[in-house]
Amino acid sequence: DAGVTQSPTHLIKTRGQQVTLRCSPKSGHDTVSWYQQALGQGPQFIFQYYEEEERQRGNFPDRFSGHQFPNYSSELNVNALLLGDSALYLCASSRTPTRRTGELFFGEGSRLTVL
């Protein structure tokens, strides 16, 4: 049973460019959350997708957007990249949000470097 898979694992962009990161949730999961983890810091919540809609959003600008597909996979898009966007981007999947015992399963992340 594959866990949460993310791609690419590493990428380098320059300031002003745009990037798309991808996530396939664990089998049986329908909810995807994205987190940004800067070097030496804990992960920060970006947003959560369920039923192809953004359900919750953290304190991130509109440059950060996402999408969820009918097969529950998800993309994170970041426009107009800044140096400060360099980080490890983590995807976490879970079952339907209202399940009381829902646990988040994290992927290994996509490491983005902005030059």
Added chain:
Amino acid sequence: GNSVTQMEGPVTLSEEAFLTINCTYTATGYPSLFWYVQYPGEGLQLLLKATKADDKGSNKGFEATYRKETTSFHLEKGSVQVSDSAVYFCALSFGRGSARQLTFGSGTQLTVLP
């Protein structure tokens, strides 16, 4: 807003030593509390959790007790092993099930030497 403060690392211990990693939180209300672990080259994994005051979470020899009066959730293990070397994150959340947003601390790097 909500926040989590963790003991700064890195922490280096010898095998079989006792481990404590301090975690305190600031929140309005009574959150659920978690410890996550990140082994080298792997994703974050839930280690243990507690959802109400005085609950004790435990897993793999690790324990943490939800202390409302001191707003703390310190992680302990009586005898660490080399395989426990990892980064440990304390986190809190509100809400039901997986609808929760997690607020993480900055992490504590643990290295256990043989």
